[in-house]
Amino acid sequence: MSFEKYKPTVEYGDTLVLFLGYGNMLQMTVEEGKTHQTKYGAIKHSDLIGKKYGCRIVCSKGWLQILHPTPELWTITLPHRTQILYSTDISLITFELDLKPGSVVIEAGTGSASLSHAILRTIAPTGHLHTFDFHEQRAETAREEFAHHGFGDMVTAKHRDVCRDGFNHEGIADAIFLDLPLPWEAAPFAKEALKSSGGRIASFSPCIEQVQKMCLALEQLGFSDIKSVECLLRTFDPKTIELPLVDLVRNKKPQWKKKKMEKNSAETEEDTSTTSRSSYVCKSGICMKEMPGHTGYLTFATLYPS
């Protein structure tokens, strides 16, 4: 019961995020009588009860912080059952599908429910998500997870091959999201499932050939404003950088002599001022050596009422 709204303190049954350091976070559910092992030592779950979110927990070999879960933190820490969508694409999907409280959304496939959590956050408390996966176990696990996270009434997670059997819904959805290997097979069902007053559709595909087929299918089905985009996240590492300034005047004294002089000389003050002038200092955002260069293409389209 921790995703639907912010709460001040930890209770049994909460899912929370442990922050152990940069790039080191994990999620856990607080259960009676359990203990969790971290690199800083063991945490007794019972010790967390009543603790404020955001506070520091001291363990035997260090300390960590407990964070309130958000869909974004969940995406970083969730148990992977499949490849997942990350927050950059998720943000854009939510935005382009015009999601807001009250929206009715259809999603296929559920996968590890990374996107589902973000959708549910945005359409809560009055919207509904119908999510489908052709893998029975995944659908089942997702269903349990949703119930656990306080989304039980807002979501229907079903095991279903939507490319073959459709969504079994007609005219109910404001928005549809497809993350399928053959999205064009589900596209006619998607058209049926959208409200008669129209709606938005989004499709995520890693390969350009899939995008081409999907765009053709959407156009033939009468979708408009078809737009395919790519959105990547560039991260900067803020650092103070120092560049030495080159000497453009020929130095008569060789370097070793200069250093020797510095050591014994009386004119230290003058010397330090010259050294501070010998480099250029500024703040910079350093690009990562490597970054994810491709996640997938996102195709968006509108269905207008006929």
Add this chain to the structure above:
Amino acid sequence: MSSETISEGDQIVIQKAKVLKVVQVRKGRKIWLDRVQFSADELIGKPFGCTFEENKGVLVQVSRTGSEDADNAVEEGKRDNRDLQGDQSNQKITKSEIQEMRKQGVSGQEIIEQLVENSATFKKKNTFSQEKYLKKKKKKRVYQPQFTIMKPTTRLVADMYYSRGPMRICNMRPDSLAQILALGNVRSGNRMMVVESCVGVLVSAMLERMAGSGLLVDMYSGSAPVHQACECFNFTKQHKDILKTFPLDRVAELHGVEKKKAWEEEREKEGEEEEEEKEEVVEEVKEEVEKEEGAQKKRKRISPEERDERRIRKAERIKEMKEVLMRADMDGLIVATKFHPTPIVLSLLDFICPSRPIVVFSQYKEPLLDLYSKLKERGGIILLKLTETWFREYQVLPNRTHPLVNMIASGGYILTGTTVSQD
């Protein structure tokens, strides 16, 4: 929100090719869009999502023409453009003849057919070029202006403001707004602070996502907050009621009072009775103000009394918001402003609960680098991350798929972090 048909008083989005405009539907009103003028009367009662063509200032509902039949475009290589000469004489129809046809009410489709027939080069072009030619002509105002009417959404409003003049919204590319809304965990029921100089695009986006539940405090600078973009939406009273304002130049007082707490408590004990009396007086004044408000509606000039009353009401509002903020239990802070963000963020952080996101947008990287190091010094914030999104659109056509030739070089930078308690 409004129903599925357009009614008088609705804010609507009119889309013509890639141009967007938000207008309010009022009977007898003339609408100007991209050098075309028409009346909105025909729109009333029609469903959202329908398409119109303008003919002699009157809108006629038409069925949407999809883009070209994609099937016939597969044949390739038979013709090419080797003999094509760039020459004005290729088209026999002149500009004035086209305008004459327009005046006579000839439809766009017919004009394009005429253009194709009278083009010396059209038949020699390869299929892809022919398609491109038709597409280009269709886009042109004089041939076939089609308008689609849509409900205003954050996506459309942000797009409209960005394409009209990105400087007015701090160069916030719509996909950056998308990131901000998600990273800030903006949702119904939250208690959020926002500082923006994006003419209300950010505030209205947050209002849409909060749907009338929770609290949104716009910390503004200057004499009054600017919420122009909020007018584009058909927000109900409930939607708008969660929006409160607080002037940034009063933020120092919040800190001042906090530090003086011990001193104040002593004072309070002494002057408790006095305080009670004062509060009663204020209450009375408020009631009177409400009564008079109705009576004075017609009067335009502000009397000195009314000015005083307004001042009192404003003071009341500020006092109320001060109390709310001083509880220090806000659920997040979003900043996208023309001001240097560092002092703003440092002074507002104290009012946010631990374990909540902050999101700071800037069109420049440097101020965020400064903020990053100041936040590191301060402590009480983790997961600091400075990012930018790289966004590009694709042309997807059979055998002709490639990124669009032009892309927007920068959408702005975002610094995010999560608050933690410092004890």
